[in-house]
Amino acid sequence: MKYSCDVIKDLLPLYYDKACSEQSKKIVEEHLEECASCRSLMKKLQDNTYENCLHDEKEDIIKNYTRSIKKKALFAGFIVVAVTLLTCFIANLATGNTLDWFFIVLTSLLVLAAITAVPMMAEKKKGLWTLGSFAASLFLLLLTCCLYSGGNWLLVATTAVLFGLSVVFLPFVIGQAPLKGFAKRNKGLLVMAVDTILFYLLIVSCGFYSKAAGYWRPALLISTVGALIAWALFAAIRYLKANGFIRAGICVIAVGAVTAFANDIISLILDGTYHLSVFQANLTLWSTNALINANVCLIVLLSSFVIGGLLLLAGFLRNGKSAR
Ligand SMILES: [Zn+2]
Numbered sequence: 001m002k003y004s005c006d007v008i009k010d011l012l013p014l015y016y017d018k019a020c021s022e023q024s025k026k027i028v029e030e031h032l033e034e035c036a037s038c039r040s041l042m043k044k045l046q047d048n049t050y051e052n053c054l055h056d057e058k059e060d061i062i063k064n065y066t067r068s069i070k071k072k073a074l075f076a077g078f079i080v081v082a083v084t085l086l087t088c089f090i091a092n093l094a095t096g097n098t099l100d101w102f103f104i105v106l107t108s109l110l111v112l113a114a115i116t117a118v119p120m121m122a123e124k125k126k127g128l129w130t131l132g133s134f135a136a137s138l139f140l141l142l143l144t145c146c147l148y149s150g151g152n153w154l155l156v157a158t159t160a161v162l163f164g165l166s167v168v169f170l171p172f173v174i175g176q177a178p179l180k181g182f183a184k185r186n187k188g189l190l191v192m193a194v195d196t197i198l199f200y201l202l203i204v205s206c207g208f209y210s211k212a213a214g215y216w217r218p219a220l221l222i223s224t225v226g227a228l229i230a231w232a233l234f235a236a237i238r239y240l241k242a243n244g245f246i247r248a249g250i251c252v253i254a255v256g257a258v259t260a261f262a263n264d265i266i267s268l269i270l271d272g273t274y275h276l277s278v279f280q281a282n283l284t285l286w287s288t289n290a291l292i293n294a295n296v297c298l299i300v301l302l303s304s305f306v307i308g309g310l311l312l313l314a315g316f317l318r319n320g321k322s323a324r
């Protein structure tokens with residue numbers, strides 16, 4: 001190579017802009033043929049065209065603008081919250097000579113911040129941060145309300161809120177979690193396991209809260225029947241090796257049957273009476289509650305069999321088609 005890379009690097013911008021002399025042009029081209037590192041530099045120069053720079057700059061401007069708006073919104077929110085807190089602080093002290101309901105206001109504002117400020121502030125995993133801070137602040141709110149009212153319902157309220165949040169949001173949380181191996185392949189199973197544990201925690205905390213005589217046996221039996229049904233449906237949907245129509249058909253029939261017989265199962269557990277209300281149905285008579293109940297059960301049962309049956313038929317037809 002006649003010229004060093006440093007010389008060529010100095011010439012490259014001029015060469016790219018076609019602003020160098022014929023001789024320099026020749027020198028650069030000869031060098032580029034032999035030198036990979038300068039070739040890649042030239043490639044970079046070509047990629048970094050005017051349009052690209054403009055595009056990058058535009059993105060930067062938008063980003064900065066969004067950031068400044070976010071900052072202003074956060075600042076405005078902070079001022080509103082600070083003024084509210086200060087007012088409540090003074091009012092609470094002035095009227096009660098102590099701080100009690102002030103803490104309820106404080107924790108309520110924390111809940112508000114969790115669903116407004118946290119998603120704005122979180123750079124990554126906004127959903128998880130929002131959900132986490134929402135759950136934590138809600139717990140604090142429940143705690144302060146419970147302490148303020150002198151109630152003993154904190155455990156029931158907390159487990160109920162946790163169970164509700166888990167049923168709705170846990171699939172998304174587990175979906176984002178960096179899991180490996182068995183856990184990664186069985187995320188649904190994990191969700192169901194956690195939900196089941198929270199469900200039983202709720203039932204148990206209700207028992208401790210109500211202290212009602214004869215609570216445990218029927219409560220645990222009914223919960224277990226319910227949980228088993230949920231697990232059976234989950235197993236059919238997730239693990240049954242059949243096409244979607246067949247699985248949907250099974251689920252529709254199962255849910256219809258559960259709905260139709262739920263009352264019978266519960267009365268069997270509660271007072272040992274064994275009867276099937278569907279058999280009392282008479283679609284021409286709607287005069288008593290028992291009749292209405294039986295008629296609705298029958299309609300639900302029949303429609304689930306019809307819809308589920310059609311789905312099963314579609315599934316088997318599809319299987320037959322793909323087998324041929
Ligand atoms: Zn070079």
